[in-house]
Amino acid sequence: MVIGTAVDRAWRMAAALASVVGSFVADVSTSVRMTVDPQPTRKDRHMDGNASITIRAPQEDVISRWRSFAQDADGSSRLGRIEIDDEEPDGAIRWHTSQDATAQASGVTRFVSAPGDRGTEIHIRIEFDVTGGVVGEAVKKVTGDEPQQLVRDDLRRLKQLIETGEIARSDGAPMGHSAKAQPEQRPAQPLEHAHG
Amino acid sequence: MRATVWSGRNTVQVENVPDPQILNRGDAIVKITSTAICGSDLHLYDGYIPTMEHGDILGHEFMGEIVETGRDVSKLKVGDRVVVPFPISCGTCEQCLNGLFSLCENTNPNAGMAEKLFGHPTAGIFGYSHLTGGYAGGQAEYARVPHADVGPIKIEEDLEDEQVLFLSDIFPTGFMGAEMAEPSPEKVIAVFGAGPVGQFAIASCRLLGAEQVIAIDKEPYRLAMATNEAGATATINFDENPDIVEQLKELTGGRGPDSVIDAVGMEATHGHAALHAYDRVKQAARQETERPHALRDAIMACRPGGIVSVIGVYGGMTDKFPAGAFMNKGLTMRTGQCHVHRYLEPLLGRIVAGEIDPSFVVTHRLPLGEAPNAYETFKHKQDECVKVVLKP
Numbered sequence: 001m002v003i004g005t006a007v008d009r010a011w012r013m014a015a016a017l018a019s020v021v022g023s024f025v026a027d028v029s030t031s032v033r034m035t036v037d038p039q040p041t042r043k044d045r046h047m048d049g050n051a052s053i054t055i056r057a058p059q060e061d062v063i064s065r066w067r068s069f070a071q072d073a074d075g076s077s078r079l080g081r082i083e084i085d086d087e088e089p090d091g092a093i094r095w096h097t098s099q100d101a102t103a104q105a106s107g108v109t110r111f112v113s114a115p116g117d118r119g120t121e122i123h124i125r126i127e128f129d130v131t132g133g134v135v136g137e138a139v140k141k142v143t144g145d146e147p148q149q150l151v152r153d154d155l156r157r158l159k160q161l162i163e164t165g166e167i168a169r170s171d172g173a174p175m176g177h178s179a180k181a182q183p184e185q186r187p188a189q190p191l192e193h194a195h196g
Numbered sequence: 197m198r199a200t201v202w203s204g205r206n207t208v209q210v211e212n213v214p215d216p217q218i219l220n221r222g223d224a225i226v227k228i229t230s231t232a233i234c235g236s237d238l239h240l241y242d243g244y245i246p247t248m249e250h251g252d253i254l255g256h257e258f259m260g261e262i263v264e265t266g267r268d269v270s271k272l273k274v275g276d277r278v279v280v281p282f283p284i285s286c287g288t289c290e291q292c293l294n295g296l297f298s299l300c301e302n303t304n305p306n307a308g309m310a311e312k313l314f315g316h317p318t319a320g321i322f323g324y325s326h327l328t329g330g331y332a333g334g335q336a337e338y339a340r341v342p343h344a345d346v347g348p349i350k351i352e353e354d355l356e357d358e359q360v361l362f363l364s365d366i367f368p369t370g371f372m373g374a375e376m377a378e379p380s381p382e383k384v385i386a387v388f389g390a391g392p393v394g395q396f397a398i399a400s401c402r403l404l405g406a407e408q409v410i411a412i413d414k415e416p417y418r419l420a421m422a423t424n425e426a427g428a429t430a431t432i433n434f435d436e437n438p439d440i441v442e443q444l445k446e447l448t449g450g451r452g453p454d455s456v457i458d459a460v461g462m463e464a465t466h467g468h469a470a471l472h473a474y475d476r477v478k479q480a481a482r483q484e485t486e487r488p489h490a491l492r493d494a495i496m497a498c499r500p501g502g503i504v505s506v507i508g509v510y511g512g513m514t515d516k517f518p519a520g521a522f523m524n525k526g527l528t529m530r531t532g533q534c535h536v537h538r539y540l541e542p543l544l545g546r547i548v549a550g551e552i553d554p555s556f557v558v559t560h561r562l563p564l565g566e567a568p569n570a571y572e573t574f575k576h577k578q579d580e581c582v583k584v585v586l587k588p
Contacts, residue, residue, distance in 0.1 A: 056290050118290060152308065160302045164286045165268070168342065169219040170320065172249065172330020173305035182309050187251030188323065188330045189199065190216040190340065 047137065048127045049148035053155040056119040057162050063091075063111050066122060069158050070095065070109075076157055076167060078102060078178060079150040097147075103140075104128060105147040122158075124151055144180030153177050198588070199253045199336030200567040205243035208254060210565050216332065216340035221268035224344035226280060230357040231258035231334050231564075233584045234365060235391050236509045238575050239462060240325065244479070245511050247309060247326040256282035256322040257364040258334030259357060262344075271345045278348035280341050281536035282365045284320035284331060287346035298533035303342065304329045313512065318533065335567060337588040349540040353548055358555035358585060360547065362396070366583075367554050368539035370396025370459070371403075373507035376530035377455035379406035386410040386444055386453035386497065387428070388490040390418040392557045392583045393507060394459035398426035399552055401457075410447055412440060414465065417580040425556040438468050444497045452499035460490035461508025478515065486514040495522050506531040557583040564588045 055062050068074075072081040080101030085094040096106040107126035114121050128147045130137050140146040144153075156177045160167050167176035172188040175181060199213045216225055234257055239245050259279040262272050272278065285297040292300050300319035304310055307317035310327050320342070323333015332339065341348060351360050370393050377385050379401045387397050390413035401409045407429070411422035414435035422428040432443045444453055466472040466489035475487040494504050495518045504527055522529070546552055559582045562570050570584045 054290075056288070056293075149308070156307055159289075160286075163288045164222075164302050164343075166220050166222065168286075168303050168305050168320065168329075170305045170330045170342075171216075171219075171332040171340070172252070172326050174219060177305050177307055179308050182306055182326075185247075185249055185306070185326045185330050187201070187249045187253075188326065188332045189201065189251055189253045190214040190332060192214050 045130045046127060047130055047148075048125065049151075050123070050125055051148060051151045051155055052121060052123045053159050054114050054119050054121050055159045055162050059111050059113055059120045062120040062122065062162065065162050066109065066111075066158060067093075069154070069161070076161065078153040078157070078180075079105070079147065082107075103145060103147045103150055105151075107151070122155060124155070126151055144178065144182065146179075149179040153179055197337035198564060199332070200255060200564065200586075201250075202240060202248055202252045202254055203250050206241060208241065208568050208571050210567050213251075213253065213336075216338050218264065218266045219340065220342055221266040222343050222345060223266040224262050224269055224272055224341045224348070225264040226258070226260040226278065226334075226339050226341055226348075227263045228258050228260040228334055228337060228339060228588050229277075230260070230361045231255050231336070231586050231588065232361060232364075232366075233257075233335070233567075233570055233574055233586070235393060236324070236461070237571075239509060239511065241571055241575060242463065244462060245325045245327070246313070247306075249326060249330075252323070252325070252330075253332040253334075253336055254323045255333035255335030255339075256324055257361065257366070258322075258339060259351075259361050259364065260339075262348075263338070265344065269344045272348065272350065277351045279351060279360050279363045279540070280322070280334065280339070280348045281363075281368075281540065282321055282324075283347075283533060283536055284322065284329065284342050285346055285537055286343055292346075292537075295535055295538045296532075297535040297537040299535075306330055321533070335564065335586060337564070347537060349544060351544070353544075355547065356555065358558050359553055360544065361585065362392075362554040362557070363536075363540055363543055363547075365534065365536065366392045366557075367396050367400075367543055367552075368536045369393050369507050369534040370398075371400040371539055371543060372532070372534045373397040373457045373459060373505050374400035374404055374406075376505040376507075377401065377457050377503055379404040379455070381405055381407045383454040384408040384410065384448050384451075385455045385457065386412060386494075387422075387457045387459055388412045388440075388494055389459035389461075389508065390415070390422040390426075390428075390431075391459065394418075394457075395422060395426045395557050395582070396554070397457045397459050397507065398422055398428050402427040403546065403551060410444065410453065415577055418582060421557070421582060434466075438466065440493045441497045448499070452497050453502065454499050455503040455505060456494040456498045457505045458490050458494050458508045462486040462488070462510050464489040464491075464508075475515065484513050484515050486510050486512065488514045488517070492516065492518055495525075495527065498525065498527055500525040500527075502527055504529045507534070509533075558585055560584040562586055 105128035283298040285300040286302040289301040303320035310317035320329030411428035
């Protein structure tokens with residue numbers, strides 16, 4: 001073991017390097033596949049997507065809280081105010097965003113009791129037009145302005161409001177959950193001035 | 197106030213930053229009296245945890261005195277002396293109600309980020325990247341503590357800071373690692389890593405009835421602490437002999453340890469130069485986030501039918517996971533960031549009863565301003581460093 005250790009080590013290092021380079025492509029593609037968001041499906045110039053969450057509260061409460069949140073009664077919604085079109089016999093609610101909303105979309109929201117008395121599932125299916133083409137949509141996805149991301153932000157915020165009474169704020173994300181704020185976080189140190 | 201901020205790989209600085217403020221009604225502000233550097237802070241220091249920003253305040257092990265409370269805080273008042281658990285937990289979601297506090301569904305404002313990497317978000321953590329919420333940490337003069345009625349434990353007993361500070365993380369973490377390993381008098385348990393968490397895992401195995409605990413490390417001074425203070429009954433120094441699996445068999449009549457605890461995590465070292473070089477190069481090139489030698493050896497060494505308890509921190513993707521050994525030997529793996537909240541009362545009880553004095557791990561006591569040197573000393577295991585306590 002002692003004789004030729006240095007040479008041995010150098011050779012091993014080279015072998016390790018070579019195998020590392022060799023497995024690079026497979027590794028990267030695997031990790032990318034494992035970490036990307038589910039993509040909304042694209043049909044012509046129309047996109048659709050889903051968002052869902054489970055909230056630990058009875059169905060009637062979740063429905064009424066969702067209605068007031070989605071109509072942006074307290075300004076907490078990231079998507080902005082919606083207008084309700086109609087309610088289906090099974091309780092599903094059809095809606096579209098108002099003109100002053102952050103993004104334009106329409107959707108259907110369904111409420112289902114979670115198994116075993118574990119609260120209420122909210123399932124939202126949204127549809128929106130691709131404005132600015134595929135590139136424009138990709139840019140919005142990166143900047144967090146894409147409707148599906150806004151709807152997902154809103155479901156997390158609504159869950160926090162119902163379960164804890166408040167939207168969780170941190171030094172890095174003082175406005176609470178927002179896909180838009182995630183790529184460009186402020187440092188995790190206190191703000192200079194009190195935040196509203 | 198002054199705070200320890202991350203300013204790039206291998207760089208921390210003590211800087212003046214704004215004082216924390218109440219952002220949520222359930223917040224409290226704590227004036228910190230003692231704070232510690234955790235082994236997992238070194239993963240941030242070394243740049244292996246993604247989503248760090250320049251200026252992030254580090255630190256998730258801290259205690260102090262309440263100086264301000266939000267209007268929804270009812271259990272704590274100004275002047276209370278508290279230890280703060282490192283996960284931030286709402287106490288009302290399904291996970292918290294089931295005692296799985298580090299899996300809280302409501303405290304990570306960057307849940308979307310975590311979901312991309314882990315499939316689901318987990319709880320917010322103080323001073324531990326934006327992936328776990330972007331919360332300012334506690335290696336500072338003051339810290340904002342959300343959900344103050346849920347997390348902090350009030351210390352009314354006449355105990356020194358160093359006796360209770362580690363309730364914030366490493367004592368409960370080691371204890372949970374031991375608990376998951378299901379210790380009993382007839383079982384042999386091997387603990388990979390004799391750092392601070394490993395020391396508490398060993399000590400906790402003994403508290404929970406194990407009579408044989410094997411400590412594994414490459415630093416003789418850490419193995420000595422494991423034997424003399426934590427209660428290890430045998431040691432393996434893999435710097436002397438890198439074949440840990442063979443040595444564990446030798447120590448257990450060929451059976452292998454009944455349970456193994458990984459108290460190392462993503463930046464393991466290994467006696468085998470080639471294996472170490474492979475992962476070191478991949479990790480440096482950011483092609484894998486982990487160097488999982490301890491986890492691989494733990495799986496290979498564990499007795500068929502046994503338990504692999506993982507409390508060492510991992511952050512992303514690993515290579516060469518011995519799935520064949522794991523499956524064919526019928527192993528059980530138990531893991532998780534510690535659900536600190538559920539251990540606070542019982543472990544404080546054990547400290548008060550004199551069953552354990554957690555201050556045995558402290559080797560360095562320094563003023564907060566010395567944090568940059570302290571990180572270097574701890575990282576390079578200089579001066580027989582095991583645990584650093586900083587005093588703001």
